[in-house]
Amino acid sequence: MRNTWDVIVIGLGAMGSAALWQLSRRGARVLGIEQGSIGHALGSSHGGSRIFRMAYFEHPDYVPLLRRAARGWSEIERASQTRLMNQCGLLYGGMTGSKVIAGVKDSARMYGIALDVVNRRDLGERFPVFAHSCEPMSEYLFEPGAGFVRPERSIRSFVRVAQRSGAHVRERTRVDHWEESGVRVEVHAGGVVETTKQLVICAGPWMAHCAPQFAAPVVNTRQVIGWVSSHDPVSATSYQMPAFFMEREAGEPLYGIPTAHDQDPPYGVKIGIHGDGSVCDPDSIDRRVHAHETQELEAIMQRVAPGAAGPVTASAVCMYTNTPDGDFVIDRVPQSHRVTVAGGFCGHGFKFAPVIGELLAEIALAGSTTLPTGFLKRDRFDRA
Numbered sequence: 373m374r375n376t377w378d379v380i381v382i383g384l385g386a387m388g389s390a391a392l393w394q395l396s397r398r399g400a401r402v403l404g405i406e407q408g409s410i411g412h413a414l415g416s417s418h419g420g421s422r423i424f425r426m427a428y429f430e431h432p433d434y435v436p437l438l439r440r441a442a443r444g445w446s447e448i449e450r451a452s453q454t455r456l457m458n459q460c461g462l463l464y465g466g467m468t469g470s471k472v473i474a475g476v477k478d479s480a481r482m483y484g485i486a487l488d489v490v491n492r493r494d495l496g497e498r499f500p501v502f503a504h505s506c507e508p509m510s511e512y513l514f515e516p517g518a519g520f521v522r523p524e525r526s527i528r529s530f531v532r533v534a535q536r537s538g539a540h541v542r543e544r545t546r547v548d549h550w551e552e553s554g555v556r557v558e559v560h561a562g563g564v565v566e567t568t569k570q571l572v573i574c575a576g577p578w579m580a581h582c583a584p585q586f587a588a589p590v591v592n593t594r595q596v597i598g599w600v601s602s603h604d605p606v607s608a609t610s611y612q613m614p615a616f617f618m619e620r621e622a623g624e625p626l627y628g629i630p631t632a633h634d635q636d637p638p639y640g641v642k643i644g645i646h647g648d649g650s651v652c653d654p655d656s657i658d659r660r661v662h663a664h665e666t667q668e669l670e671a672i673m674q675r676v677a678p679g680a681a682g683p684v685t686a687s688a689v690c691m692y693t694n695t696p697d698g699d700f701v702i703d704r705v706p707q708s709h710r711v712t713v714a715g716g717f718c719g720h721g722f723k724f725a726p727v728i729g730e731l732l733a734e735i736a737l738a739g740s741t742t743l744p745t746g747f748l749k750r751d752r753f754d755r756a
């Protein structure tokens with residue numbers, strides 16, 4: 373059977389599900405194809421929570437996109453009648469002049485983002501779980517508007533609302549390949565050939581498999597996350613504890629997200645090391661978490677936030693898809709007017725999902741976007 377669609381979206385993880393929503397609300401006839409189930413735990417978008425922050429140390433050009441994303445999060449919460457955001461604030465810790473501390477301050481100054489300087493002597497009183505921290509930070513900054521968002525709930529919400537607007541979805545169907553021919557693109561998936569005017573590829577860690585033209589700039593890494601059963605569980609809830617992103621004297625930063633009052637299991641404070649993963653392939657990655665990995669997380673948590681430390685009682689493996697410069701890559705396939713790829717979200721993309729969906733919908737339906745995304749184009753790697 374042959375169908376012709378305005379747009380097909382490959383991959384309904386964070387970005388593909390958001391694109392499906394943004395396309396369907398613009399009236400496009402759209403099909404989403406996902407190899408797993410909606411909200412599955414084998415890609416980059418599982419684990420119950422993702423930090424949302426606005427004072428962006430990675431690059432101030434992300435801030436206008438984040439403002440738009442924040443609006444999108446409110447819209448999808450309203451449309452799906454589902455709570456997705458928790459504004460518990462975020463504490464950054466690091467050394468004066470470091471990339472994180474200097475970058476957070478620059479973005480906050482440039483865009484008027486509220487940011488409190490927290491003196492080290494006031495830290496324990498204001499945020500008791502960080503009292504007696506033995507990581508020697510020289511500066512702490514608190515962003516009250518930050519917090520976290522729920523990945524699986526968000527993906528299910530995007531898909532549900534899109535389906536209500538007429539989007540079609542094929543779950544548990546892997547796209548084998550696609551080819552552009554004249555004015556159409558043919559997509560081969562599960563023994564069926566679908567034809568479409570526009571193709572959007574949001575394959576996350578499978579990006580190099582689905583869009584070989586983008587293979588060279590991306591590398592997947594294996595990332596371990598753990599849930600800490602804190603000795604004082606009340607202090608570790610989002611009522612009392614902020615999310616945090618802490619540089620360390622030795623090693624990559626530790627981030628953490630407090631327990632939410634309406635948390636889906638597993639329970640506890642979620643922690644992980646930002647960076648530090650081994651290179652992996654999504655189809656052969658080691659998905660077991662080893663004792664030495666949970667022990668390392670426990671030890672680092674004890675140093676950074678002793679008041680919320682405790683044993684790691686649950687853990688999971690997830691994947692980052694990294695570009696050489698740490699910035700996303702969103703662009704047409706070279707020489708194509710019909711195929712757009714969004715990937716390389718480098719362990720910090722989830723919070724952007726609604727705005728990435730919006731710009732993918734604009735590119736697919738209008739040929740370009742008005743959103744300021746020039747710094748995310750693919751040809752920056754050819755020039756490097």
Ligand SMILES: Cc1cc2nc3c(=O)[nH]c(=O)nc-3n(C[C@H](O)[C@H](O)[C@H](O)COP(=O)(O)OP(=O)(O)OC[C@H]3O[C@@H](n4cnc5c(N)ncnc54)[C@H](O)[C@@H]3O)c2cc1C
Nearest residue numbers: 383385386387407415416417423547576690717721722723
């Ligand atoms: C441990 C961890 C912590 C993170 N923390 C944060 C954070 O705090 N804040 C933040 O903003 N970001 C964070 N991120 C990053 C963020 O989660 C990712 O950037 C984002 O989820 C990437 O979304 P994606 O749509 O590119 O990939 P995914 O959500 O993995 O989606 C890709 C989808 O494509 C499907 N697919 C692939 N190939 C095919 C095919 N051939 N046919 C059909 N379907 C296919 C896959 O099954 C998958 O569902 C974190 C990531 C990890 C791993």
